[in-house]
Amino acid sequence: MAIMYALKSSDNEIFEVEQKVIEQSETIKKMIEDGAATGEIPLQVSSKTLAKVLEWCKQRQHKTVENENDDNKGKRKKERDEDDDIKEWENKFSDELKADKDVLFDLLLASNYLDLPALLSFLCQLVADMVAGKMPEEIRRMFNIENDFTPEEEKAITAEHGWAFQP
Amino acid sequence: MTLSDDEDENLAQFLESEVLSEVSESEEEKKLKEEEEPKQKKLCIEKCSTSGSGNDVNNNKIETCSHPRRIETGIFSKIPPELFPHILKFLSSEDLISCSLVCKFLNYAASDEPLWRRLYCMRWGLLPPSKNLRVCAWKKLYIQRDEEDMVELVRNCPTEFKEYYIQMQAAKRSQAPLPSQVKDDRVILDKTVGDQVSLWKSSRGFTDNLVTDHACSGEMCTYHHIGNVFVCEKTGYVHVCDDTCREVAMDPKDGLLVCKISGHCFDCMMSPDESEADPEQQGGVTDEAEPFMGSGRFARAYTLGYNCEDEKELEYTLRFC
Numbered sequence: 241m242a243i244m245y246a247l248k249s250s251d252n253e254i255f256e257v258e259q260k261v262i263e264q265s266e267t268i269k270k271m272i273e274d275g276a277a278t279g280e281i282p283l284q285v286s287s288k289t290l291a292k293v294l295e296w297c298k299q300r301q302h303k304t305v306e307n308e309n310d311d312n313k314g315k316r317k318k319e320r321d322e323d324d325d326i327k328e329w330e331n332k333f334s335d336e337l338k339a340d341k342d343v344l345f346d347l348l349l350a351s352n353y354l355d356l357p358a359l360l361s362f363l364c365q366l367v368a369d370m371v372a373g374k375m376p377e378e379i380r381r382m383f384n385i386e387n388d389f390t391p392e393e394e395k396a397i398t399a400e401h402g403w404a405f406q407p
Numbered sequence: 408m409t410l411s412d413d414e415d416e417n418l419a420q421f422l423e424s425e426v427l428s429e430v431s432e433s434e435e436e437k438k439l440k441e442e443e444e445p446k447q448k449k450l451c452i453e454k455c456s457t458s459g460s461g462n463d464v465n466n467n468k469i470e471t472c473s474h475p476r477r478i479e480t481g482i483f484s485k486i487p488p489e490l491f492p493h494i495l496k497f498l499s500s501e502d503l504i505s506c507s508l509v510c511k512f513l514n515y516a517a518s519d520e521p522l523w524r525r526l527y528c529m530r531w532g533l534l535p536p537s538k539n540l541r542v543c544a545w546k547k548l549y550i551q552r553d554e555e556d557m558v559e560l561v562r563n564c565p566t567e568f569k570e571y572y573i574q575m576q577a578a579k580r581s582q583a584p585l586p587s588q589v590k591d592d593r594v595i596l597d598k599t600v601g602d603q604v605s606l607w608k609s610s611r612g613f614t615d616n617l618v619t620d621h622a623c624s625g626e627m628c629t630y631h632h633i634g635n636v637f638v639c640e641k642t643g644y645v646h647v648c649d650d651t652c653r654e655v656a657m658d659p660k661d662g663l664l665v666c667k668i669s670g671h672c673f674d675c676m677m678s679p680d681e682s683e684a685d686p687e688q689q690g691g692v693t694d695e696a697e698p699f700m701g702s703g704r705f706a707r708a709y710t711l712g713y714n715c716e717d718e719k720e721l722e723y724t725l726r727f728c
Contacts, residue, residue: 352487360490364496368496368497371498374502376508379513380481384482387510393511401504401507
């Protein structure tokens with residue numbers, strides 16, 4: 241029987257999770273090791289975001305367990321199939337996040353707070369993909385960023401980076 | 408006869424000393440200048456003064472002088488500044504420059520040295536080793552070299568194909584790092600060290616393929632140590648710990664930035680111009696930052712027992728900290 245832990249979100253929702261799944265979070269792993277994780281573990285993460293985090297952790301957990309059970313024979317092929325499955329799952333996951341930037345950024349913060357390097361890296365790549373190939377004005381619009389350059393500064397800085405937008 | 412010989416001798420000596428003194432003088436001057444530049448930059452950063460403060464002769468004044476701590480508006484304002492390098496490292500030079508023009512903070516974040524050093528090394532390989540300090544930031548080096556390449560190309564190409572050549576050349580700017588290059592520091596190694604690393608890796612049965620899935624951290628992994636290069640013994644992941652170290656994390660105990668792998672301490676992230684300057688050369692200017700050097704927990708661990716056989720021994724060593 242797997243050891244279960246109860247995580248409490250910032251809006252007081254309880255999530256029951258297997259130790260193996262939640263130990264991917266270095267932050268929680270430390271709490272468990274230090275013996276600080278008795279009863280409910282309160283987290284500064286909303287239930288909506290925490291659900292997403294756990295969705296990710298479960299998927300990763302699933303994958304590592306399968307890898308451990310594999311013997312080396314035929315691993316290559318299986319790995320490839322698995323990779324396809326994971327790709328598919330990740331694509332779905334990232335499409336959902338791209339559609340809702342608030343969730344994406346909450347998740348980014350949560351993965352930073354919970355110290356989940358794999359998820360953090362995945363999300364950073366996702367944000368980078370959103371930025372890639374965009375013009376400054378598009379980036380501003382997409383993320384609601386205010387242009388805080390004075391006209392002179394903007395001119396100077398455009399001149400400095402001139403080549404990027406010259407044919 | 409002897410007299411004129413003497414005279415000749417004297418003249419020769421005089422000339423020689425003249426020439427010599429001139430050389431040493433110009434060398435001194437150069438050194439002085441080199442020392443001064445980082446100083447000025449440093450001052451500039453510390454004061455966070457308004458841009459164009461005159462004494463910063465060195466080009467990128469907007470970047471170094473006024474960088475807001477984070478983005479004030481929009482969805483990015485939620486993100487802690489230390490996460491930006493992790494996002495921006497996936498981008499090409501063209502995209503980084505787009506970011507630079509978005510707002511002041513992003514300009515600052517997208518001018519981060521490690522990002523540009525990587526892009527530079529990916530495209531042109533390493534800089535030839537030289538005793539002189541780099542004259543400017545990696546970003547500027549990149550832009551300059553790109554420009555030079557373009558000029559050269561346009562000069563040498565047949566006029567009827569000029570446009571295609573330019574397009575081809577420009578396409579190199581949109582080359583984003585590959586996933587393996589994003590994580591691994593191999594690309595910034597010079598050849599001798601690179602060979603050593605390869606040798607070690609093959610002796611352990613690692614191929615040059617990277618395990619991208621594994622997240623190396625100072626706690627979980629043991630590292631083989633060649634100079635300032637750290638190779639993960641489990642995956643063969645290569646980390647170079649120098650002025651553009653990318654593995655820094657905030658030590659919550661004292662707010663220092665410390666490399667998770669080597670234990671080296673850095674006083675300020677994302678101020679490459681600061682860390683670029685050798686602390687010794689800066690003399691009195693760094694009074695504030697100096698006492699911090701090497702005083703973090705991880706750094707103490709590093710000096711006391713990084714070379715410990717195992718975790719246990721390290722813990723044992725750390726009881727002093």
